[in-house]
Amino acid sequence: MSLAHGRNYLAIPGPSVMPDRVLNAMHQAAPNIYEGELVDMVAGLIPDLRTVARTEGHVAIYIANGHGAWEAALSNVVAAGDKVLVLATGRFGHGWGEMARALGAEVEVMDFGNRSPIDLAQVDTRLRADRDGDIKAVMAVHVDTATSVLNDIAGVRATMDAAGHGALLMADCIASLGCDRFEMDAWGVDIMVTASQKGLMTPPGLGFVFFNDKAAAAQLDRVSNYWNWAKRAAPDYLYEYFNGTAPTHHLFGLRAALDLIAEEGGIEAVWARHDRLAQAIWAAFEVWGNAGPLELNVAEAAHRSRAVTAVRIGAPHGTALRQWVEHKAGVTLGIGLGMAEPEDPAWHGFFRVGHMGHVNAHMVLGVLGVIEAGLQALDVPHGDGALAAAARVIAEG
Numbered sequence: 001m002s003l004a005h006g007r008n009y010l011a012i013p014g015p016s017v018m019p020d021r022v023l024n025a026m027h028q029a030a031p032n033i034y035e036g037e038l039v040d041m042v043a044g045l046i047p048d049l050r051t052v053a054r055t056e057g058h059v060a061i062y063i064a065n066g067h068g069a070w071e072a073a074l075s076n077v078v079a080a081g082d083k084v085l086v087l088a089t090g091r092f093g094h095g096w097g098e099m100a101r102a103l104g105a106e107v108e109v110m111d112f113g114n115r116s117p118i119d120l121a122q123v124d125t126r127l128r129a130d131r132d133g134d135i136k137a138v139m140a141v142h143v144d145t146a147t148s149v150l151n152d153i154a155g156v157r158a159t160m161d162a163a164g165h166g167a168l169l170m171a172d173c174i175a176s177l178g179c180d181r182f183e184m185d186a187w188g189v190d191i192m193v194t195a196s197q198k199g200l201m202t203p204p205g206l207g208f209v210f211f212n213d214k215a216a217a218a219q220l221d222r223v224s225n226y227w228n229w230a231k232r233a234a235p236d237y238l239y240e241y242f243n244g245t246a247p248t249h250h251l252f253g254l255r256a257a258l259d260l261i262a263e264e265g266g267i268e269a270v271w272a273r274h275d276r277l278a279q280a281i282w283a284a285f286e287v288w289g290n291a292g293p294l295e296l297n298v299a300e301a302a303h304r305s306r307a308v309t310a311v312r313i314g315a316p317h318g319t320a321l322r323q324w325v326e327h328k329a330g331v332t333l334g335i336g337l338g339m340a341e342p343e344d345p346a347w348h349g350f351f352r353v354g355h356m357g358h359v360n361a362h363m364v365l366g367v368l369g370v371i372e373a374g375l376q377a378l379d380v381p382h383g384d385g386a387l388a389a390a391a392r393v394i395a396e397g
């Protein structure tokens, strides 16, 4: 029997759950785009976006997904022939590097694998070897959504400073913003990219590039009008934010999402909630892993994201479990990404749980409960007491 009828929980690492407040805000007639409420509302988004990103810097908004934000950031500062250093800890780091290569950059990838964070000692050695300062930008993903590895972005900056290297530091916070602590200015990040559909709880379609004065000064002479961040960050008219028609209803949704963050008590409170919920999830998986094949992809808690959890369970259990919880219990889990090729049977041995954005204790306990039911139904061996362990974390509040 299927017990899936009721509200579905899309527990994948983006797009994330859309709050009713966001959906309702979008349900309205087309607004005047020349003057009036919308124009004032959009101007008010900018300081709130800066607050969430912990920066006094500039922000350019694009009608784009995360890949668009990647290209927007690169297009402003990386020219064909420029050298960039990519610090990869999963599929998304490699993807951003591939985009730089397609734009003509000379891309060097330091690959730290699928289960470990950036090794700062290796980065130090590499930067010190770059005596002529050929590396124009260091690109790092804060949380690689494929592996759920959390990287020490402040540490990357400290390593660059210690090596006396003047490259731009570019960070991808598409998965982490609004989930894991991120301090753009305090951590010395020059350019940060993010998107609307993860911690920002708004449908896919808005990409954001935050940049500081150093990055602004490094802007290329030649940038397409569409990707150029300068006018978008200092517009005189509404259309200049977007180089054309505003994404009106996405902006209504984003306004509601930023209000939710403020009403919760601000970004610190949002981080604290994500932390506690992630602790509950890790506690359950650690107990399940006491017997049988289940294993968190990232062994050390200090290197795990609070937005997404990547799990190794062995083929064919990953795919079987995802299908069971979706069809029997109304929860959609994320597929494994970048752990095996899709044609390889091993591909079926992974899954991910998204716990980013509009997620609370009952949703997390619900997702853990249906995973427990799925493990039982599918006869996947697992340790006993995982739900009690998770409940204890929640109870400690």
Ligand SMILES: *Cc1c(COP(=O)(O)O)cnc(C)c1O
Pocket: 014, 065, 066, 067, 068, 092, 141, 143, 144, 145, 172, 173, 174, 175, 195, 204
């Ligand atoms: C989701 C994600 C992307 C890609 O975003 P799209 O909106 O799918 O283009 C890039 N980087 C990270 C870290 C992500 O989580």
